Amino acid sequence: MLELNDVHCVIGKHAVISGVSLQIGEGELVCLLGANGAGKSSLFKTISGLITPTQGTIEFEGRPIHKKNPEKIVKLGVSLCPEGRKLFPRLSIRKNLMMGAYTRYREKSQTAKTLREIYELFPILEERADQEAGTLSGGEQQMLAIGRSLMCKPRLLLLDEPSLGLAPLIVKKIMETIEGINRGGVTVLLSEQNASMALSISSRGYVLENGHIVLEGTARELAGNEEVKKAYIGA
Amino acid sequence: MSFFLNQMVIGIQLGSQYVLVALGLTLIFGILDISHFAHGHMYMIGAYLLYIVMVLGGVNYWLALVICMAALSIAGVVVERAVYRPLRGQPHINSFIAAIGLILVLETLVRGIQPDALRVPKPIDKNFSFLGINMEVQRLIVIVGAIVFIILLQVFIKRTRLGTAIEAMSQDREGAALVGINVNRMSALTFAIATALAAVAAVFMAPLAFVSPEMGSVLVLKAFVIVVIGGLGSMKGAILGGYLLGILEALAIAYISSAYKDVFAFGVLIIILAIWPTGIFGGRD
Ligand SMILES: Nc1ncnc2c1ncn2[C@@H]1O[C@H](COP(=O)(O)OP(=O)(O)OP(=O)(O)O)[C@@H](O)[C@H]1O
Ligand SMILES: [Mg+2]
Numbered sequence: 001m002l003e004l005n006d007v008h009c010v011i012g013k014h015a016v017i018s019g020v021s022l023q024i025g026e027g028e029l030v031c032l033l034g035a036n037g038a039g040k041s042s043l044f045k046t047i048s049g050l051i052t053p054t055q056g057t058i059e060f061e062g063r064p065i066h067k068k069n070p071e072k073i074v075k076l077g078v079s080l081c082p083e084g085r086k087l088f089p090r091l092s093i094r095k096n097l098m099m100g101a102y103t104r105y106r107e108k109s110q111t112a113k114t115l116r117e118i119y120e121l122f123p124i125l126e127e128r129a130d131q132e133a134g135t136l137s138g139g140e141q142q143m144l145a146i147g148r149s150l151m152c153k154p155r156l157l158l159l160d161e162p163s164l165g166l167a168p169l170i171v172k173k174i175m176e177t178i179e180g181i182n183r184g185g186v187t188v189l190l191s192e193q194n195a196s197m198a199l200s201i202s203s204r205g206y207v208l209e210n211g212h213i214v215l216e217g218t219a220r221e222l223a224g225n226e227e228v229k230k231a232y233i234g235a
Numbered sequence: 236m237s238f239f240l241n242q243m244v245i246g247i248q249l250g251s252q253y254v255l256v257a258l259g260l261t262l263i264f265g266i267l268d269i270s271h272f273a274h275g276h277m278y279m280i281g282a283y284l285l286y287i288v289m290v291l292g293g294v295n296y297w298l299a300l301v302i303c304m305a306a307l308s309i310a311g312v313v314v315e316r317a318v319y320r321p322l323r324g325q326p327h328i329n330s331f332i333a334a335i336g337l338i339l340v341l342e343t344l345v346r347g348i349q350p351d352a353l354r355v356p357k358p359i360d361k362n363f364s365f366l367g368i369n370m371e372v373q374r375l376i377v378i379v380g381a382i383v384f385i386i387l388l389q390v391f392i393k394r395t396r397l398g399t400a401i402e403a404m405s406q407d408r409e410g411a412a413l414v415g416i417n418v419n420r421m422s423a424l425t426f427a428i429a430t431a432l433a434a435v436a437a438v439f440m441a442p443l444a445f446v447s448p449e450m451g452s453v454l455v456l457k458a459f460v461i462v463v464i465g466g467l468g469s470m471k472g473a474i475l476g477g478y479l480l481g482i483l484e485a486l487a488i489a490y491i492s493s494a495y496k497d498v499f500a501f502g503v504l505i506i507i508l509a510i511w512p513t514g515i516f517g518g519r520d
Contacts, residue, residue, distance in 0.1 A: 048413060074415035086410030088403045098396075099403050103415035105396055152415065 001026045001187055002047070002078075002156055007056035007066070009046050009211075016042040017053070018211040024156070024189055029182040031198040031219070032191040033232055034208035040191040041083045043208065044160045047189075048080040049073040060156065075103050079154035083161055085145040089134030093125050093144055096133045100151030111151070118147040121177060139170040146174070150181065157181065159190045163197065175201050195232035199223045207232075237367030242489040243482060248374045250481020251381035255436035257458040257465070257473040258388060259429030265405035265468035266425045269319055269330045273337040275455025277314070277430050281307050281437030282446045283345060286353050296358035300438045304431040311430025312423045320422070338452075345448040352445040377439040384435050385474060388428070392470070401425055405468055464504050466514030475515060480504065 002024040009017035016039050024030050034040045045051045047058060049070035058066040065073050088096050097118060101111045119126035122143040128136065133144055142162055149157060159178065163171040171194070179201045182188045192198035199205060199219045207215035207228065215225065222228050256278060263271045281303050289299040318337055322329045359372040392398035404411040404421050412418050444450070461480055465472020480500055487499035507515070 050409065050412065069417070070412040071415040071417045074413065080413050082409065082413060086407045086413060088406040088410060090406055091399070091403060095399055095403075099399060099411075099414050099416070102396070102400060148414065 001028075001061060002189070003057075003059045004047070005057045005059075007043075007046060007053045007058060009042055009051055010054050011042065011051070016211050017046060019056070020208070020211070020213055021056075022206055022213060022216070024187060026155075026187055027182075027185065028204065029179070029188045029190065029202045031195075031202040031205040032189060032208055033193070033195050033198065033205055033222070033228070034191070035193065035231070038208045039211040040208055041160055042211075044080055044082070044158050044189075044191065047073075047158060048078060071103070074152055074154075077153075077155040078158065079149040079152050079156070080158040081145050081149035081160065081162065083164070085141050087133045087141060087145060087148070090132055092130050093133055093136070094129040096144055096148050097125070097151050100148035103152055110153075114151055114153060118150060121150075121180075122147055139166050139174075142166060142170075142174060143177075146177070146181075150186075154186060156187045156189070159188065161191055161193065163192060163194050171197060193232065195228060196223070238489070240366065241368050241370070242485045244368055244370060244374070244378070245488075246482030246485030247478060248377045248481070249484055250478035251377045252436045252440050252454070253457055253461055253480055254385060254474050254477030255381055255432050255439075256454055257461040257477045258385070258470060259432045260455075260458050261462045261465065261468055261470060261473040262401070262405075262425050262429050264462065266401060267315075267319065267323075267422055269327070270334070270459070271319075271429075272331070272334040272455060272459075273314070273318075273341065274429070274433060275451025275453075275458070276338050276341040277307060277310065277451070278433040278437045278454060279345065279446075279448060279451035280310065280341060281434035282355070282441040282450060283349075283353075284434075285438050285441050286355055286446055290353075290355060296438075300435070303434040303438050307434035308427035308431040311426035311428075314430070315423055315426035320419070342448045352447040355441040355446060357442040371443075373439075373442050377443070380435065380439050384432060388432070389470070391428075397421075397424065460501065460504055464507055464514055466516035469514065469516040472514055472516040 004020055004022050007017055007020045008015065020043060032040055042051060046053055049065070049068055049072070053066050057064055060076055060078055063076065065076065088099065097115055101114065104111050124140055125144060125147055133141065136144060146162065162174050162178070166174065175197055178188060178190060190198055190202060199222055202219050204218050205216065205222045206213050207222070215222065215228065256274065260271060260274050263269065284303050284306055285299055288294045288302050289296060294302065314337065318333050319330055322333055357371070357373045361372045362369060363372055392402055400411065400416045401421055401424065404416055404418060408418060457480060461476035462473055465476035483500040483503050484496045487496040491499055
């Protein structure tokens with residue numbers, strides 16, 4: 001479904017992604033592990049078109065997307081729930097969600113249906129529908145960010161550290177939600193520093209270090225790997 | 236009492252033009268983070284275009300309003316495309332210098348073609364009296380017309396998909412790109428709307444003043460002060476600030492002296508800024 005081939009990115013003068021290749025099959029839930037500054041967010045921004053790679057190719061469902069603008073990539077069915085959430089803080093929760101469906105303006109009734117699904121997934125968003133997004137708590141904002149990125153009905157969802165800064169209980173709920181979204185048929189690529197949590201819900205994973213993929217394998221293999229344990233699980 | 240009321244109405248009329256120009260500036264600032272200092276000169280171009288269409292072309296005033304709005308919105312798109320877009324992502328000083336360049340080009344060009352100030356006739360050259368207020372019909376056109384366009388803009392921004400997209404983009408540009416909003420198209424649209432509003436102000440005001448190449452210079456400075464006072468990027472702030480400056484000026488003319496109106500009005504604004512350093516509506520809305 002998604003295939004990266006020898007992707008390189010340079011920001012300023014720094015090579016932040018150096019030759020990343022990876023594949024994700026339809027329906028998979030794959031995690032991307034890596035420490036601070038490993039390049040996870042940069043890789044996600046590259047896939048969704050915010051950064052243009054200097055070399056290499058990215059294909060989504062067989063189509064090259066590495067030269068496309070973010071709005072084209074969203075239309076094709078790839079949605080990023082970004083680090084820092086990037087919500088519209090002074091728009092209401094409802095308007096934030098409706099903006100998530102910006103590309104689907106021709107399908108009014110379908111969009112309304114998706115909105116109901118999001119409200120079922122996160123009832124708090126419906127209760128606070130008219131409240132400004134900036135007034136939500138961190139966990140609620142993360143739910144809104146995930147909700148917004150689902151409003152475009154993506155086939156591939158990229159989640160950049162959805163657990164960052166959240167209490168363990170909320171992290172658990174978010175992880176369960178992500179599993180549910182994946183079971184509902186959405187392919188998911190999830191980046192995390194919280195490796196044990198991420199590996200517990202994914203089937204496969206990649207480890208990113210300094211812009212390189214240094215390790216890949218099934219979730220079980222990675223969870224059992226001594227280096228992963230030392231670096232990311234703290235065992 | 237009726238003298239005071241008269242001055243208030245004149246203040247609101249002065250404020251109307253400030254609001255229309257300041258709204259455009261604050262929209263552009265919110266979306267593109269640039270200080271479009273040439274906005275006043277786009278206003279000036281609007282007034283000259285009115286002269287060409289109405290006086291030379293013999294077109295009806297209201298049709299001329301529509302023509303000027305359409306032409307200036309296209310001019311706004313061209314300015315965004317040709318002057319500001321190539322500089323996106325570069326230091327602010329670059330777009331500032333580009334704006335100064337545009338000001339010089341427009342002013343020199345107009346002065347070269349027509350060095351003398353021009354006059355545009357009033358569409359309805361009458362006075363009217365109401366509650367002891369006596370004034371020209373044109374002033375009423377400015378006041379009511381501005382309110383109509385302010386409401387139209389609010390409805391567009393708050394109630395339509397494209398308007399909300401403009402608001403969303405001003406709050407988080409990257410977030411906007413990620414939901415599929417075409418940020419280039421929105422920038423062009425914002426410039427089109429802002430410059431059309433400047434055309435509205437010019438068409439309303441031209442019959443009350445001289446049309447001259449430097450007519451936009453002081454206006455844009457005032458509009459900038461209003462935008463800062465109101466809170467950068469805030470529409471509410473631009474509306475409130477614009478009317479406030481107009482009323483302060485009118486009161487200064489009446490009770491102090493018309494020579495010192497700017498000193499008084501700006502003095503009050505500086506005090507407001509000292510109390511609220513980020514403007515009355517500090518955050519954008
Ligand atoms: N705009 C930028 N300018 C300069 N350097 C950047 C920029 N964005 C990212 N980098 C650098 O690229 C590298 C990778 O950053 P990135 O944000 O992708 O890491 P990450 O894996 O997401 O880290 P974290 O877990 O802290 O979010 C870092 O060394 C960072 O300093
Ligand atoms: Mg990151």
